[in-house]
Amino acid sequence: MDGARAAEPFDILVVVQAGRLQYEAVLFAASLRAMSPGFAGRLFLAEPQPGPLWSRDPRISDDATRALLRELGAEFLPFESRHFGDSYPYGNKIEALAALPGDRPFVFFDTDTLVTGELAEVPFDFDRPSASLRREGTWPMLELYGPGYTDIWRSLYDKFGLDFETSLDLTEPDEFWRRYLYFNAGFFYHRDAHAFGRRFLDYALAIRDDPPRELVCQSLDPWLDQVALPLVIHSFGGGRHTLPPGYLDGRTTCHYRLLPLLYAREDDRVVEVLEQVAAPNRIKKVLKGHEAAKRLIFQGRGRKLRALFDRDALPRREQALRNRIKKAGYWIR
Known part of the structure; x- marks a missing residue:
């Protein structure tokens, strides 16, 4: 370092x-x-x-x-x-x-x-x-017969006078979203x-x-x-x-997005930190105003949700994971 x-x-x-x-x-x-x-x-x-x-x-x-x-x-x-x-x-x-x-x-x-x-x-x-x-390949979403990834991204780099070619990851195939x-x-x-x-x-x-x-x-x-x-x-x-x-997004921070997703997919260390920092009474008192925190952290529903998922066999896309959590009745924002 x-x-x-x-x-x-x-x-x-x-x-x-x-x-x-x-x-x-x-x-x-x-x-x-x-x-x-x-x-x-x-x-x-x-x-x-x-x-x-x-x-x-x-x-x-x-x-x-x-x-x-x-x-x-x-x-x-x-x-x-x-x-x-x-x-x-x-x-x-x-x-x-x-x-x-x-x-x-x-x-x-x-x-x-x-x-x-x-x-x-x-x-x-x-x-x-x-x-x-x-991240996932959420943008752009290609249309049939429409421009591809290269044309779309190149148009943006050209708009601002930027070098498009040096932004590419040439280890990834052409027209695959990770190349851009x-x-x-x-x-x-x-x-x-x-x-x-x-x-x-x-x-x-x-x-x-x-x-x-x-x-x-x-x-x-x-x-x-x-x-x-x-x-x-x-x-x-x-x-x-x-x-x-x-x-970042590793051993130092976790971008969990929503508490149900945290309990379903993040590693044990993240759950331990969450519950540790939420535990002091002055913090708990405020967090109980948030329905998701109250039910998932303090009423133990997060741990029950966690038990439903194998962290080594989660859906590849986040939307599929969200749907499974909703189906199980644990989706709380």
């Missing part, structure tokens, strides 16, 4: 709103403090403010939740929604970057992430950004939040408002952030493997 690089200070950005995300933020902050005592940066909870793009106030209204998050070391970071809001809440992660301090490296995480190891030991190269490779740079936006990082955020916003708006003709049959909801993100990362000299494997 490059010790100097691993020790470089950085901040963490998570986006919060009222509802499920506020409880996920509690689990994230609690796991960060419990599992990563060496983290020396600031934990920012970016919170969209009410405005014309929101049909109701998106902020956390529960005082006990806000107090607990502050007790866990989080700092609320208000930001204005100028381009997305209700119409595309995934855009929060794009617009929130402008509110971060611009003079320190950052790592963005989705709220539905659990910290399971020491983040201070992750050898980030903030000059070569990357993002989560724990594609990430899950559950985490990403860079040295400069403002520069990264401006470019992310510019690319996302240009794709949304003036897409290449090759995208005419493609849905951008909810995929817009994941379509723009690889272009942004490539433009800053990043790529797939600038972070050694096994850290």
Whole structure:
């Protein structure tokens, strides 16, 4: 490991709103403090403010939740929604970057992430950004007689004056989705939040408002952030493997997405961390306001769900796993 690089200070950005995300933020902050005592940066909870793009106030209204998050070391970071809001809440992660301090490296995480190891030991190269490779081939969805992967992705690289050929993984076959740079936006990082955020916003708006003709049959909801993100990362000299494997989405963090999925598919260590950090009374009291946490963690239904699945023989696609959980009666959001 490059010790100097691993020790470089950085901040963490998570986006919060009222509802499920506020409880996920509690689990994230609690796991960060419990599992990563060496983290020396600031934990920012970016919170969209009410405005014309929101049909109701998106902020956390529960005082006990806000107090607990502050007790866990989080700092609320208000930001204005100028381009997305209700119409595309995934855009929060794009617009929130402008509110971060611009003079320190950052790592963005989705709220539905659990910290399971020491983040201070992750050898980030903030000059070569990357993002989560724990993804499926969700975009583009090819139409019969329509353009293929190469034509679709090339049109986007051309739109922004980027070198398409150097983005390809030539170990993968032509017209197979893994050949093309594609990430899950559950985490990403860079040295400069403002520069990264401006470019992310510019690319996302240009794709949304003036897409290449090759995208005419493609849905951008909810995929817009994941379509723009690889272009942004490539433009800053990043790529797939600038972070050694096994850290994020591995032994240091877990992007579980929803609690039923966590109990069904994640390894024993993740379940142990979840239940450990949720156990203190001050945390349990707040989490009991979330139906999924109350039933799956505190009433033991998560363990019963877990017993139904063989982690070595899970469905290959997440949707199939979701369907099996729903059929068994354990799907709780």
